[in-house]
Amino acid sequence: MPTLLPESAPITHPAALSAAAVLSAQAPAAWPQVAAYLDALFYALDNGHSFIYVSAEEAENLQQAAPIVGAAGAFAPLILQGKRLFLGRLWQLEQDIAADFWRLANAPVAPVDSAAAAACLQAWFADKDSQGQQTAAALALLQPLMLINGGPGTGKTTTVANLLALLCQNSVAANQGLPRIGLAAPTGKAAAHMAQALQLALLRLQGLPEATQTHLQALQGQTVHRLLGLYPPQLQSRFHARNPLPLDILVVDEASMLDLSLLKSLLHALRSGCRLILLGDENQLPAVGAGDVLAALAQLTRISSALAAQLAALLPQTRFDIDDAAPPLAANVATLTVSRRFDDKSGIGHLAKAVVAGQGEAALAAFTDFSPELQWMSPTQTPWPLLYQRQAAYWQAVAQQDAAAAFASLKHIMVLAAWRQDAAAFNQGYRRYLAQQGHGSEGRWFAGQVLMVTQNDYGTALYNGDIGIVLPQGEGLAAYFSDGERCRHISLSRLPEHDTAFAITVHKSQGSEYDEVWLLPPSGSEDAAALFDRALLYTAITRARNHFVFWGEPAQLQAAIARNSPRRSGLRLALAHCAAQAPSL
Numbered sequence: 001m002p003t004l005l006p007e008s009a010p011i012t013h014p015a016a017l018s019a020a021a022v023l024s025a026q027a028p029a030a031w032p033q034v035a036a037y038l039d040a041l042f043y044a045l046d047n048g049h050s051f052i053y054v055s056a057e058e059a060e061n062l063q064q065a066a067p068i069v070g071a072a073g074a075f076a077p078l079i080l081q082g083k084r085l086f087l088g089r090l091w092q093l094e095q096d097i098a099a100d101f102w103r104l105a106n107a108p109v110a111p112v113d114s115a116a117a118a119a120c121l122q123a124w125f126a127d128k129d130s131q132g133q134q135t136a137a138a139l140a141l142l143q144p145l146m147l148i149n150g151g152p153g154t155g156k157t158t159t160v161a162n163l164l165a166l167l168c169q170n171s172v173a174a175n176q177g178l179p180r181i182g183l184a185a186p187t188g189k190a191a192a193h194m195a196q197a198l199q200l201a202l203l204r205l206q207g208l209p210e211a212t213q214t215h216l217q218a219l220q221g222q223t224v225h226r227l228l229g230l231y232p233p234q235l236q237s238r239f240h241a242r243n244p245l246p247l248d249i250l251v252v253d254e255a256s257m258l259d260l261s262l263l264k265s266l267l268h269a270l271r272s273g274c275r276l277i278l279l280g281d282e283n284q285l286p287a288v289g290a291g292d293v294l295a296a297l298a299q300l301t302r303i304s305s306a307l308a309a310q311l312a313a314l315l316p317q318t319r320f321d322i323d324d325a326a327p328p329l330a331a332n333v334a335t336l337t338v339s340r341r342f343d344d345k346s347g348i349g350h351l352a353k354a355v356v357a358g359q360g361e362a363a364l365a366a367f368t369d370f371s372p373e374l375q376w377m378s379p380t381q382t383p384w385p386l387l388y389q390r391q392a393a394y395w396q397a398v399a400q401q402d403a404a405a406a407f408a409s410l411k412h413i414m415v416l417a418a419w420r421q422d423a424a425a426f427n428q429g430y431r432r433y434l435a436q437q438g439h440g441s442e443g444r445w446f447a448g449q450v451l452m453v454t455q456n457d458y459g460t461a462l463y464n465g466d467i468g469i470v471l472p473q474g475e476g477l478a479a480y481f482s483d484g485e486r487c488r489h490i491s492l493s494r495l496p497e498h499d500t501a502f503a504i505t506v507h508k509s510q511g512s513e514y515d516e517v518w519l520l521p522p523s524g525s526e527d528a529a530a531l532f533d534r535a536l537l538y539t540a541i542t543r544a545r546n547h548f549v550f551w552g553e554p555a556q557l558q559a560a561i562a563r564n565s566p567r568r569s570g571l572r573l574a575l576a577h578c579a580a581q582a583p584s585l
């Protein structure tokens, strides 16, 4: 129930209500000065922000609100830093993350055999379009922390495959054996996708010693949770500063999906000297939880004169602009811009670019210029018959009880919804239509039903986001799951929480790609529409390989492009603080 506090609006957020009860009792004198901000702070946190802005006058008043409000570095429930007001816990999280990034970035790395590395860099990134990848790999060879940032198909995985091969060669040549390498991603799907793409990229490398190829081909992807041994109910990491991960190199894909808590656990578990390579696309949706780690790290690459001298030995033909006063970690990022998937003739590429640039008119024009690759579907149009027709191969595989073929056909088309309730409504409607076509007119499950697991279940080794297909098994039905290579089935009674998933949310689609994507904008309240923004739209569009259909009005598309609300994060500030504290590092 809302609590009415003196001279402030009622507090409605459940966490703010609990905090209010404690703070008002423990610091009654200071409480009236902060009461008005608590709700805003917790609602901001729900939207992924680490702090709220206050005016200069408010900041002055809040400075008098000790012990509830403290300055940066104080141990207080709220931290005021200039005009930024943080929940103390969030402020500390970002400080810890910045300190760990700084520690990892400044650890010494094994020297590189420049001549051997230069020869590989030249041979493996031979064409003009690979120059950005080549620079990224060279920077990652010389530095222990690297973010390789770029849109779909820009070669992040290819760059990492070549880089890992180079690091292996370098380590073997220095008589240090093959390095211990970990591959992880926030979701199981993304981790499996990275491992597969990496294996393909490695196969293209000519002349790699067999031992190195075998070592790298054996790498498997896993979730960050599993890597850290974070199991419920405590979710305490098995690996941490005193028991670090036994790794020399860690690659983390889809880094945009890491929230602050998970990132902190991950960084804490890395010993100084372990190389960390983050892969991600800064334009994609940030994590579901608080934070936007890629926005904090992604920036223009800037190289000091000392680093440029080292680079010259690896890339003698390349000239770099030198900046000895660059912001922290500006040399630890490379942004790849040449997409091999979406070239100049690609409508999806044009549309994605227009969305990122906030160009609504150009986005609409792309639908005309690149039809039928890009298509509108009127929201009044009934989609079921068309979807059913598009899924013909899928339903044929289901009829033949061929699980592998059914999983392969699922990649042909996927319906994405901005919000979960829209996905649920779509699934219900499609289910009714399927019943008319003779699929599952009764019962909870039916052959061909697509499922998405919505909970981690360690007993069945099924994880939030895993996709299953219900198929006949013996006399009844079972749920099949694929790890990309093999299919396994489990009985329906053992299934953890799940939803029907002919349509899924854009959030859940991260890390996956489909030949054709249909996007449903939010159908409900203005609040829902307000959260349909540029990052969500971009993420949905770039899940499509060949065909994108917007099942809504042009005005909805334009409104989403105009909505760009980056998350407020103190991570850059915290990094600047680390750099200022240790200028000589």
Ligand SMILES: Nc1ncnc2c1ncn2[C@@H]1O[C@H](COP(=O)(O)OP(=O)(O)OP(=O)(O)O)[C@@H](O)[C@H]1O
Residues within 6 Å of the ligand: 124, 125, 130, 133, 150, 151, 152, 153, 154, 155, 156, 157, 158, 159, 197, 201, 340, 341
């Ligand atoms: N330097 C290169 N030379 C030849 N082909 C390349 C090169 N870089 C990338 N490619 C090809 O482009 C495609 C996309 O590359 P890759 O998978 O490395 O990109 P990505 O950025 O990791 O994509 P995603 O974000 O979708 O995972 C692949 O088919 C890959 O073989």
